[in-house]
Amino acid sequence: MKLSFSAEDEQFRGEIATWLEQNLCGEFEQLRGRGGPGDEHMYPDERKAWERKLAEGGWTCIGWPQEYGGRGASIEQQVVFHEEYARAGGPGRMGHIGEGLTGPTLIAFGSEEQKQRFLPGILAGTEFWCQGYSEPSAGSDLANVKTKAHFDETAGQWLINGQKVWTSNAHESEYCFVIARTDPESVGHKGLGFFLLAMDQPGIDVRPIEQLTGTSEFNEVFFDDAHCSAQDIVGAPGEGWKVAMGLLGFERGVSTLGQQMLFQNELDEIIRVAKLNGAATDPVIRQRIADAHVGLRIMRFNSMRTLSGGGDDGTLQKEAMIYKLYWSTWHRNLGKLAMDVLGPESEVLEAGPYELNRLQSMYLFTRADTIYGGTNQIQRNIIAERALGMPREPRG
Amino acid sequence: MDFTFTEEQLMIRDTAEAFLAEVSTSAAVRAAMATELGYDAELWQKICDEMFWQAIHIPEEYGGMGLGYVELVAMLEQMGRYLLCSPFYSTVCLGVNSLLIAGTPEQKAEYLPRIIEGATATLAYTGSNGRWDAEAVTATYVRSGDEYVLNGSWRYVPDGHSAQLLVVAAREEGSSGTSGITLFIVPADSQGITREWLPTMDQTRKQAQIVMADAVMAPESVMNEPGNAWQLLERIIGLATVAVAAEQVGGAQQALDITVAYTQERVQFGRVIAGYQAIKHKAADMMVKVEAGRSAAYYAACVADETLRGGSLASELGDAASVAKAWCSDAFFFNAGCGIQLHGGVGFTWEYDIQLYFKRAKSSETFLGTGAWHRDSIAASLLD
Ligand SMILES: Cc1cc2nc3c(=O)[nH]c(=O)nc-3n(C[C@H](O)[C@H](O)[C@H](O)COP(=O)(O)OP(=O)(O)OC[C@H]3O[C@@H](n4cnc5c(N)ncnc54)[C@H](O)[C@@H]3O)c2cc1C
Numbered sequence: 001m002k003l004s005f006s007a008e009d010e011q012f013r014g015e016i017a018t019w020l021e022q023n024l025c026g027e028f029e030q031l032r033g034r035g036g037p038g039d040e041h042m043y044p045d046e047r048k049a050w051e052r053k054l055a056e057g058g059w060t061c062i063g064w065p066q067e068y069g070g071r072g073a074s075i076e077q078q079v080v081f082h083e084e085y086a087r088a089g090g091p092g093r094m095g096h097i098g099e100g101l102t103g104p105t106l107i108a109f110g111s112e113e114q115k116q117r118f119l120p121g122i123l124a125g126t127e128f129w130c131q132g133y134s135e136p137s138a139g140s141d142l143a144n145v146k147t148k149a150h151f152d153e154t155a156g157q158w159l160i161n162g163q164k165v166w167t168s169n170a171h172e173s174e175y176c177f178v179i180a181r182t183d184p185e186s187v188g189h190k191g192l193g194f195f196l197l198a199m200d201q202p203g204i205d206v207r208p209i210e211q212l213t214g215t216s217e218f219n220e221v222f223f224d225d226a227h228c229s230a231q232d233i234v235g236a237p238g239e240g241w242k243v244a245m246g247l248l249g250f251e252r253g254v255s256t257l258g259q260q261m262l263f264q265n266e267l268d269e270i271i272r273v274a275k276l277n278g279a280a281t282d283p284v285i286r287q288r289i290a291d292a293h294v295g296l297r298i299m300r301f302n303s304m305r306t307l308s309g310g311g312d313d314g315t316l317q318k319e320a321m322i323y324k325l326y327w328s329t330w331h332r333n334l335g336k337l338a339m340d341v342l343g344p345e346s347e348v349l350e351a352g353p354y355e356l357n358r359l360q361s362m363y364l365f366t367r368a369d370t371i372y373g374g375t376n377q378i379q380r381n382i383i384a385e386r387a388l389g390m391p392r393e394p395r396g
Numbered sequence: 397m398d399f400t401f402t403e404e405q406l407m408i409r410d411t412a413e414a415f416l417a418e419v420s421t422s423a424a425v426r427a428a429m430a431t432e433l434g435y436d437a438e439l440w441q442k443i444c445d446e447m448f449w450q451a452i453h454i455p456e457e458y459g460g461m462g463l464g465y466v467e468l469v470a471m472l473e474q475m476g477r478y479l480l481c482s483p484f485y486s487t488v489c490l491g492v493n494s495l496l497i498a499g500t501p502e503q504k505a506e507y508l509p510r511i512i513e514g515a516t517a518t519l520a521y522t523g524s525n526g527r528w529d530a531e532a533v534t535a536t537y538v539r540s541g542d543e544y545v546l547n548g549s550w551r552y553v554p555d556g557h558s559a560q561l562l563v564v565a566a567r568e569e570g571s572s573g574t575s576g577i578t579l580f581i582v583p584a585d586s587q588g589i590t591r592e593w594l595p596t597m598d599q600t601r602k603q604a605q606i607v608m609a610d611a612v613m614a615p616e617s618v619m620n621e622p623g624n625a626w627q628l629l630e631r632i633i634g635l636a637t638v639a640v641a642a643e644q645v646g647g648a649q650q651a652l653d654i655t656v657a658y659t660q661e662r663v664q665f666g667r668v669i670a671g672y673q674a675i676k677h678k679a680a681d682m683m684v685k686v687e688a689g690r691s692a693a694y695y696a697a698c699v700a701d702e703t704l705r706g707g708s709l710a711s712e713l714g715d716a717a718s719v720a721k722a723w724c725s726d727a728f729f730f731n732a733g734c735g736i737q738l739h740g741g742v743g744f745t746w747e748y749d750i751q752l753y754f755k756r757a758k759s760s761e762t763f764l765g766t767g768a769w770h771r772d773s774i775a776a777s778l779l780d
Pocket residue numbers: 130131132133134136138139140141165166167168169218368371372373374375376377378381393
């Protein structure tokens with residue numbers, strides 16, 4: 001076991017840290033620490049400008065292969081990048097869906113023409129993407145999508161009809177990848193297609209959904225004969241599920257250590273408040289703060305095992321499977337702890353009508369952590385079935 | 397960065413697992429735990445002669461294998477998994493660690509080779525006040541010339557009734573807290589020492605009470621830093637704590653595995669109970685507990701290794717040991733408790749092994765501090 005990064009990785013760390021120090025300033029200074037989970041509605045235009053700045057420095061898509069404009073950075077280097085980015089207070093990445101999901105999907109499954117057309121805009125920080133998976137009747141049961149794709153022979157293009165929901169940043173995006181049914185008779189994961197749609201067209205209507213935070217980061221998206229050109233389907237009609245699932249597999253955990261740095265900032269803030277307002281003398285609060293510390297340390301060790309690749313016997317990555325359930329549960333508990341440390345002051349807003357302070361916003365947003373990206377219940381099903389070999393859920 | 401076992405470490409773990417699966421069967425554990433000694437002396441000698449486990453992290457200059465704490469932890473995990481009844485924990489994780497941290501060169505040269513030959517050892521520092529910090533040391537000494545005269549008692553001493561060598565902590569009469577503490581190493585049959593086996597709920601790990609009445613310690617018995625040994629003892633306790641956490645990971649894993657296996661066979665309402673979501677989700681939670689515990693124990697093992705060999709992680713020992721012990725204690729108890737529940741009525745019988753894990757979970761949780769105890773100490777470092 002070796003717990004430190006190599007000298008080259010440390011040099012890389014210095015490089016990114018220096019670049020951030022020299023560039024995350026001036027007009028971008030106000031973005032430090034902003035736009036993360038729960039704060040995503042803040043400064044969208046400024047954060048897009050920041051994406052272009054990152055791109056100029058060659059700091060977008062660093063994990064992509066060099067032939068597609070990335071740096072071909074190793075897993076370790078990507079981890080280091082995310083750590084330094086978080087340490088510097090880099091703003092929430094507007095480009096993360098394109099960089100983390102669309103790009104790797106196109107590189108793996110896309111046509112040469114699709115790569116040529118879509119990858120440069122993601123790299124340059126000029127084109128943003130959203131994820132059109134969930135629908136009113138397809139949440140945890142994602143394969144139950146009803147949105148339909150019909151190939152219009154005369155026009156030579158696909159027509160999309162239906163509705164997506166909970167689509168984060170749809171209102172800020174140039175493109176959306178959409179799973180839709182190419183075979184109207186099909187059910188479940190057969191007969192689906194994976195489409196790349198331009199958002200700016202008459203057939204698409206984006207309506208914001210107000211979240212319990214009072215802000216709107218996600219949307220309903222309605223498709224009424226929305227156009228998608230014949231070459232903008234990834235994989236063949238009917239193979240959409242394979243592409244959609246492949247996409248979900250690209251999360252390699254490289255951003256987890258960076259994410260944990262943000263969690264550490266939150267915990268530090270809670271500790272600061274507890275010392276200030278006397279909560280730090282309450283024995284129950286003390287136990288809970290220590291428990292949060294224990295949980296966060298172990299989250300880091302879990303990530304280190306995952307990033308080191310494979311279970312210790314080289315088989316199934318059990319520690320990777322527990323990650324989502326582990327961090328979301330930890331973070332949800334932290335949100336509650338933050339409010340309990342604040343005491344009665346936790347109720348009082350920053351300002352009316354509904355301006356939350358940082359801890360309040362974190363607290364409320366943690367209730368989404370255990371839902372999006374596969375709910376805690378779905379995570380438990382996956383762990384029980386894939387890691388422990390228990391019987392699969394009966395399906396209706 | 398490579399937070400995985402090396403080929404060699406994997407081999408050590410796999411060899412330990414294969415050996416233990418053969419010798420530490422349910423029947424063997426039950427036979428050993430029913431005795432006052434608590435282990436099969438022949439098996440222990442075989443472990444010492446053939447497996448050489450007792451020598452694992454003793455430096456080569458004393459005839460040991462000179463391996464590190466990660467290797468030790470890899471083995472301890474398997475011992476916890478198979479509930480091995482042996483004086484390994486007391487001898488290696490308490491005795492050897494005490495000598496490595498606090499032994500004088502002469503003491504190391506004298507006692508480490510004896511341990512390699514199969515001598516057993518333990519550490520006694522806790523009195524009856526149920527604490528695990530410096531306040532736990534209640535036995536006292538007065539100096540008389542070169543010698544020290546000890547009076548007092550120690551409780552909850554692992555294998556204290558059978559160990560051949562004792563490392564004991566006592567404090568100068570009138571001292572308190574972290575000051576005035578001295579460590580001694582003596583043969584257990586020395587004059588003035590009486591030892592009594594304490595029958596325990598967890599029969600797989602024996603405990604004893606040790607009493608000294610005017611026991612005279614010669615100068616050769618005095619370990620490093622007399623009168624000021626708390627910082628050494630604290631490090632020994634840290635290392636021993638990491639070792640318990642490693643055993644707990646193995647126990648928590650086995651509690652999960654035997655439980656899942658049982659639910660895959662037991663049929664109710666026309667199907668195996670493993671198919672019910674209430675059972676699957678509980679099993680998933682158990683897996684999260686044990687995998688997280690494993691990460692914590694392995695990290696703590698790296699820290700412990702640098703504590704013994706030198707390295708920048710050494711300064712993290714207190715935190716890493718507490719993080720691991722807090723989590724693994726709660727995880728093992730959770731898994732064993734859920735294990736009984738998911739077994740139904742048979743989980744409540746003497747016959748099924750899950751009860752053995754349930755009892756070990758509790759005894760190992762208490763020993764060297766519960767989760768709450770360790771969280772308290774973490775809270776002090778974060779908040780005070
Ligand atoms: C903040 C936020 C952002 C999001 N962003 C996007 C986005 O950008 N793009 C996108 O496509 N989607 C997005 N989502 C949607 C998200 O992926 C879904 O909400 C999630 O998959 C759950 O689906 P659902 O909301 O329909 O809940 P349901 O599936 O209806 O679940 C309701 C409850 O039933 C439980 N449940 C369901 N099935 C089972 C089962 N088999 N066993 C046990 N329990 C079960 C669930 O755990 C949950 O507790 C976002 C969601 C949130 C909250």
